[in-house]
Amino acid sequence: MMRSIFFLGALLLSLAAPAQLTIDITTSGGRQIPIAVMPLAGEAGVPQSVSEVVSADLARTGLFRMVNTVGISPTPTEPSEVNFGDWTARTAEALVIGKIEKQGERVEVRFRLFDVQKQSQLASYSYVVAPAQLRATAHRIADLIYERLTGDKGVFSTKVTYVVKRGGRYELQVADADGFNAQSVLASNEPIMSPSWSPDGSRLAYVSFDQKKPMVVVQNLAQGTTRVVAGFRGNNSAPAWSPDGRFLAVALSKDGLTQIYRIPATGGDAERLTNSPGIDTQPAFSPDGQWISFTSDRGGSPQIYRMPASGGAAQRVTFEGTYNVGPRYSPDGKTLAFVQREANRYRIATLELATNQVQVLTDGTLDDSPTYAPNGKMILYESTSGGRGQLAAVSGDGRVRQRLTSAAGDVQDPAWGPMPTN
Amino acid sequence: MKNAALIVVAVAVALAGCASKETMTDVPVTDKSAGVTPPTPNASASTTRSTTSSNVAGDPLRDPSNILSKRSVYFDLDSNSVKDEYRGMVQAHSRYLGDKRDSKVRIEGNCDERGSREYNLALGQRRAEAVKKVMTVLGVSEGRIETTSYGEEKPMAQGHDEQAWAQNRRADIKYAGE
Numbered sequence: 284m285m286r287s288i289f290f291l292g293a294l295l296l297s298l299a300a301p302a303q304l305t306i307d308i309t310t311s312g313g314r315q316i317p318i319a320v321m322p323l324a325g326e327a328g329v330p331q332s333v334s335e336v337v338s339a340d341l342a343r344t345g346l347f348r349m350v351n352t353v354g355i356s357p358t359p360t361e362p363s364e365v366n367f368g369d370w371t372a373r374t375a376e377a378l379v380i381g382k383i384e385k386q387g388e389r390v391e392v393r394f395r396l397f398d399v400q401k402q403s404q405l406a407s408y409s410y411v412v413a414p415a416q417l418r419a420t421a422h423r424i425a426d427l428i429y430e431r432l433t434g435d436k437g438v439f440s441t442k443v444t445y446v447v448k449r450g451g452r453y454e455l456q457v458a459d460a461d462g463f464n465a466q467s468v469l470a471s472n473e474p475i476m477s478p479s480w481s482p483d484g485s486r487l488a489y490v491s492f493d494q495k496k497p498m499v500v501v502q503n504l505a506q507g508t509t510r511v512v513a514g515f516r517g518n519n520s521a522p523a524w525s526p527d528g529r530f531l532a533v534a535l536s537k538d539g540l541t542q543i544y545r546i547p548a549t550g551g552d553a554e555r556l557t558n559s560p561g562i563d564t565q566p567a568f569s570p571d572g573q574w575i576s577f578t579s580d581r582g583g584s585p586q587i588y589r590m591p592a593s594g595g596a597a598q599r600v601t602f603e604g605t606y607n608v609g610p611r612y613s614p615d616g617k618t619l620a621f622v623q624r625e626a627n628r629y630r631i632a633t634l635e636l637a638t639n640q641v642q643v644l645t646d647g648t649l650d651d652s653p654t655y656a657p658n659g660k661m662i663l664y665e666s667t668s669g670g671r672g673q674l675a676a677v678s679g680d681g682r683v684r685q686r687l688t689s690a691a692g693d694v695q696d697p698a699w700g701p702m703p704t705n
Numbered sequence: 706m707k708n709a710a711l712i713v714v715a716v717a718v719a720l721a722g723c724a725s726k727e728t729m730t731d732v733p734v735t736d737k738s739a740g741v742t743p744p745t746p747n748a749s750a751s752t753t754r755s756t757t758s759s760n761v762a763g764d765p766l767r768d769p770s771n772i773l774s775k776r777s778v779y780f781d782l783d784s785n786s787v788k789d790e791y792r793g794m795v796q797a798h799s800r801y802l803g804d805k806r807d808s809k810v811r812i813e814g815n816c817d818e819r820g821s822r823e824y825n826l827a828l829g830q831r832r833a834e835a836v837k838k839v840m841t842v843l844g845v846s847e848g849r850i851e852t853t854s855y856g857e858e859k860p861m862a863q864g865h866d867e868q869a870w871a872q873n874r875r876a877d878i879k880y881a882g883e
Contacts, residue, residue: 474858477823490826496811496853497826518830518854521823534827536852540834541827562827578824585824608821622821629820651821670818670865696822 302691304462311345312682319350319375324360324382336421340439345683350375370399436658442700449692488522512550532566556594576610620653644681772797780874785835799843809881814854817870829854
């Protein structure tokens with residue numbers, strides 16, 4: 284059936300480096316942990332300031348208050364050099380110090396994290412890396428600090444993907460979670476939609492219109508190879524990976540109206556999972572692989588339903604309002620983020636599955652495509668206003684909001700990548 | 706008069722929202738976009754494609770004076786019902802397909818920009834299916850009609866008002882090879 288699989292080749296890796304996203308906190312609520320991040324000794328002699336990246340990562344979460352470090356001299360690099368009285372006076376509860384030393388072609392980065400009140404060391408790590416790795420190392424340090432102080436995994440070393448639209452030109456870009464190092468992995472004069480990360484982060488599935496109609500393509504990021512995995516008659520769209528990375532749930536219209544099917548992630552025959560008189564689309568696997576949540580208008584208005592991952596009877600899970608679509612599971616599987624329409628505004632909401640509690644998190648007019656950070660703490664989404672698409676993020680409790688801006692053009696359809704594997 | 710019409714439109718838009726809660730049947734719905742001028746079948750061709758002046762005489766599909774050069778069906782807000790004013794055109798294409806046994810068509814559905822992208826993609830496909838249904842009832846075999854959708858991804862009008870949205874709630878008939 285799918286013998287027509289073909290490779291488009293690795294022509295996509297040599298595209299110009301695009302403009303980066305800038306992420307700003309627009310609101311933060313609740314108690315913030317006051318933390319002082321000292322410049323690391325020796326930092327001036329290397330191409331990338333580690334402490335600046337660590338500070339920016341922590342500040343962007345809205346969970347930390349950065350304590351002023353100006354006037355602390357000399358710069359402490361060892362525990363014995365820390366005067367905890369200085370930091371108590373500045374109301375810091377946590378303190379980061381460290382140093383960077385050249386070791387031939389490489390550099391050693393050491394950092395220590397202290398509890399100021401207890402005057403005790405919480406963490407101490409050392410990395411020997413190439414200078415080009417300093418930014419990535421700073422993200423790993425920020426991850427460790429974040430986890431020690433909040434109890435949750437940090438996501439500073441993860442990646443995001445999104446579509447940039449400029450005139451009639453579309454680019455699929457992959458960037459670090461802080462918006463830096465944006466790379467184009469695909470460019471086209473036809474629309475690109477619905478990118479989705481494989482669970483191991485090595486591949487992206489997305490919808491390409493290169494052949495004048497929607498087809499589902501899987502692209503290997505390291506090799507740049509692409510393969511049409513669903514190119515059936517009619518529409519092929521809405522790819523969602525099974526947690527084991529072996530299958531994709533997709534929306535196909537090959538048998539009439541759009542329904543949900545399962546295909547091997549390498550392409551192959553499609554197994555039909557839904558059979559309804561309406562539209563069934565936007566599938567999402569639960570993290571345990573047992574369920575698929577999806578959008579269906581079988582009952583008249585589009586609502587979210589849930590069925591066993593192998594198909595079968597579906598239960599409706601949203602009941603408030605006339606438009607609840609595009610479910611995405613939180614990493615712990617307990618919550619769905621989705622798009623809700625109320626009074627002609629489209630906003631991101633969450634549904635707690637155990638209690639059916641719905642919380643509207645955003646206040647845009649045309650918000651779409653929610654995607655959870657792999658620690659479940661933030662939801663990244665597309666927020667269109669005045670016809671211009673930009674990205675925004677909101678914490679799961681709605682208190683912290685970020686705006687991600689790009690000078691490049693319309694930014695849409697984000698997907699937050701998984702935790703790095705190493 | 707014109708202002709009054711615009712107010713009607715604004716109210717209709719505010720009440721009815723986007724193209725997304727379309728009816729699931731072919732039952733005609735009330736025209737909530739009264740006061741807006743959706744493109745007429747005749748006007749649509751000139752905005753959707755330019756006809757080269759050379760050699761149109763032999764090709765009824767490209768002859769501006771032939772109804773077969775009209776290809777777009779426009780939909781009301783919240784509707785996937787093929788309105789009467791477009792049925793003559795769809796019937797002409799059905800007859801043409803009856804005569805030209807080797808020709809095939811793709812019907813491409815479109816939505817306005819409001820709502821969720823993937824759901825809009827499926828809604829556009831349902832509009833294309835509605836046009837296909839008119840053709841199959843008239844005897845065109847299903848195998849010669851493929852329905853696809855661009856959803857909200859390829860708006861013909863770039864604006865963000867009802868005038869633009871009316872242009873973008875559309876299904877286009879395209880012949881294989883075009």
